[in-house]
Amino acid sequence: MKKFIKEFISSFLYIAVVLGLTYLLITYVGQRTVVDGGSMEPTLEDGDNLIVDKLSYRFNDPERFDIIVFPFQYQKDVYYIKRIIGLPGETVWIDTDGSIYIDSGEGMTLLEESYGKEIISPEHIGRAGNPVVLGEDEYFVLGDNRNNSSDSRTDMVGSIKRKDIIGKAWVRVWPLSDFEVIAHQ
Secondary structure (H helix, E strand, O other): OHHHHHHHHHHHHHHHHHHHHHHHHHHHHEEEEEOOOOOOOOOOOOOOEEEEEOOHHHOOOOOOOOEEEEEOOOOOOOEEEEEEEEOOOOEEEEOOOOOEEEEOOOOEEEOOOOOOOOOOOHHHOHHHHOOEEOOOOEEEEEOOOOOOOOOOOOOOOOOEEHHHOOEEEEEEEEOHHHOEEOOOO
């Protein structure tokens, strides 16, 4: 009987440690997320399974072109995945021809990018038709499918606060044929 109790306690402690480590990994290091919708096409497709790196931003600030995950403010347990375009303290403006301009204190410069699905059409410029000045802890994000994305151009999403960023897309793990480390531009 003593041997049974000893093995039961040993097994229980082993399972508790494994569950505890799993919880710590999911909470502080990385988590799996599934892309829902086409707002990040062609970079990410509907149904792609990703690992989100939750650790890097504890030591470094998000960078332009990082693909980040953040909660949608009006619906619990809904998360958006978008690309960072504007950094804290910058001004973002989208011209009627779809060109994106960034002012980081040295005047407006055209954003050089190569990953969008299409040029932003005039009806999708949204609030960025006027210069959007970002606060010291705010980011301006866009989906790569520029004419089919709810992002910082809309008041519903707006500028993303640093504290709301969960992490950055790190690896696409499914479908297996598309397995890759996700790098920004």
